[in-house]
Amino acid sequence: MFIEPHIKGGKRGWIEVICGSMFSGKTEELIRRLKRARIAHLKTEIFKPAIDTRYDEMNVVSHDETTIIAQPVQHSQNILLLADDADVIGIDEVQFFDSGIVSVCEQLALNGIRVIVAGLDMDFSGKPFGPVPQLLAVADYITKLHAICVHCGNIANISYRKTKQSGQVVIGELDVYEPRCRVCYEKGDEV
Numbered sequence: 001m002f003i004e005p006h007i008k009g010g011k012r013g014w015i016e017v018i019c020g021s022m023f024s025g026k027t028e029e030l031i032r033r034l035k036r037a038r039i040a041h042l043k044t045e046i047f048k049p050a051i052d053t054r055y056d057e058m059n060v061v062s063h064d065e066t067t068i069i070a071q072p073v074q075h076s077q078n079i080l081l082l083a084d085d086a087d088v089i090g091i092d093e094v095q096f097f098d099s100g101i102v103s104v105c106e107q108l109a110l111n112g113i114r115v116i117v118a119g120l121d122m123d124f125s126g127k128p129f130g131p132v133p134q135l136l137a138v139a140d141y142i143t144k145l146h147a148i149c150v151h152c153g154n155i156a157n158i159s160y161r162k163t164k165q166s167g168q169v170v171i172g173e174l175d176v177y178e179p180r181c182r183v184c185y186e187k188g189d190e191v
Contacts, residue, residue: 147179
């Protein structure tokens, strides 16, 4: 169904995706872009999935403890209700949202809003994660960040799970995951 776009003040919106493995600086980059938008006196709104309570129930917090106030939401459609006339919308941990997040981001962009999402592009098994592949397909701008492999120092593109938990979604930090390059990832527990 086509929804007639409302172009806010003649502005055109777009979608930016920041992706990569864990510990690559995705949330840090999201926060940096949102802070710059605020410096430009743009109204920002930040959302995160309610499931992610690792550092804080309300705030988006990077691994280096940079913080920005956010609204946790249970379902992607809630973002449309809470967007509150924003110029820029930030969404962290986008891989944890339902598949409707793609159409939500597209609708926001059609409405003249700059949408910046950050999330894992691959899960612990190296497979595409949640709605991120579809977001990459519709994005206007893509930034892929890399961590450093904790075993060899090369660029890391995969989040290696150190535990035997089998579910795709296991919320954790360095106690559960570590960044690895392809070679060290394939070696598994033998590195």
